Amino acid sequence: MTVLMAIESSCDETACALVRDGHEILSNIVSSQINVHTLYGGVVPEVASRIHVENISAVVQEALDKSGCTMDDVDGIAFTQGPGLIGSLHVGVQAAKTLAWAFHKPLIPVNHMTGHIYANRFVSELEFPMMALVISGGHSQIVWMENDWDFKVIGETMDDAIGEAYDKVARVLHLGYPGGPVIDRLAKQGKPHYTLPVPKTAGPYDFSFSGLKTAVLQLVQREERQGREIIPEDMAYAFQETALGSMVQKTLKAVDEYHPRMLVLAGGVAANSRLRQMMTDAFAERTDTKLIIPPMYCCTDNAAMIGAAGYIAYTHGLLGDFSVSADPGLLMPGEE
Ligand code: KG4
Numbered sequence: 001m002t003v004l005m006a007i008e009s010s011c012d013e014t015a016c017a018l019v020r021d022g023h024e025i026l027s028n029i030v031s032s033q034i035n036v037h038t039l040y041g042g043v044v045p046e047v048a049s050r051i052h053v054e055n056i057s058a059v060v061q062e063a064l065d066k067s068g069c070t071m072d073d074v075d076g077i078a079f080t081q082g083p084g085l086i087g088s089l090h091v092g093v094q095a096a097k098t099l100a101w102a103f104h105k106p107l108i109p110v111n112h113m114t115g116h117i118y119a120n121r122f123v124s125e126l127e128f129p130m131m132a133l134v135i136s137g138g139h140s141q142i143v144w145m146e147n148d149w150d151f152k153v154i155g156e157t158m159d160d161a162i163g164e165a166y167d168k169v170a171r172v173l174h175l176g177y178p179g180g181p182v183i184d185r186l187a188k189q190g191k192p193h194y195t196l197p198v199p200k201t202a203g204p205y206d207f208s209f210s211g212l213k214t215a216v217l218q219l220v221q222r223e224e225r226q227g228r229e230i231i232p233e234d235m236a237y238a239f240q241e242t243a244l245g246s247m248v249q250k251t252l253k254a255v256d257e258y259h260p261r262m263l264v265l266a267g268g269v270a271a272n273s274r275l276r277q278m279m280t281d282a283f284a285e286r287t288d289t290k291l292i293i294p295p296m297y298c299c300t301d302n303a304a305m306i307g308a309a310g311y312i313a314y315t316h317g318l319l320g321d322f323s324v325s326a327d328p329g330l331l332m333p334g335e336e
């Protein structure tokens, strides 16, 4: 039995979890800064790192208390090394190193995106070869995994991440930050009224969302010039159907080409209700590939997922030392 403490602070959530054997959550504390960043319409990096500093000790203590463990029970400290905001990452990295030094525990540096993928272990054993659709505020990737802890990015966004596009479109429509949940909610009442261009890309599994975001902006400006009021529900509907439609189509194409045993969704945008429905419908008839959708609590940033990925890294002997530092542009393991 292995108990890991995991620390996550790559963006605007200060989080700590205790996870047993990579799939059993003993505690999972997430302190969100969203209320503060909403005031500015997006994450302000300086403010984020400052709030991480203020909160990290209490979050670690609460995770320990809720788990019923003491530091004696902890076998290692997993932490998000990157990618993310440098000032934010730095706080979690320092906390992890300090704890590892003080309590003589091994350090396990974890790539945040592997955390999103391995969050699916809270739902199911993973089966390989596996494909992951990794969609967050910073990334949009299709990852092929022939084996456990073996990552190959076969498609990715050529410009903005899909979560970023949700957030930017929400800003254009004055809907606040983060944009994903509110667009998700509004689109449910929307009707097919506006038409947006389907994104074009070079590679068969690549994505593009920046042109779509600009098209929304231009459409909003045109309507305003002509004295027509924007119907936010209909605009949310048009944006969401276009963005998700092309992404789902490409993912299904990749599934048909690669034949994974499992497709997992990962990252904040995997919380989207329309995407979950589209994917569930698409896989209703497919028997060769199992679809795994993570529960809502581990789609957006949390530390339990870092404990899940950290456990696999730990079993592969992928430990860090005290020279490890935060890496805001960290690539997937094996990627150059
Ligand atoms: O994974 P995450 O918490 O942080 C990053 O690693 O980036 O993802 C955050 C992103 C934000 O862009 C947010 O707008 C989006 O996930 N998001 C959603 C939904 N919930 C969060 N996007 C679409 N629909 C949602 N329900």
Ligand code: ZN
Binding pocket: 112, 116, 136, 137, 267, 268, 300, 301
């Ligand atoms: Zn994330």
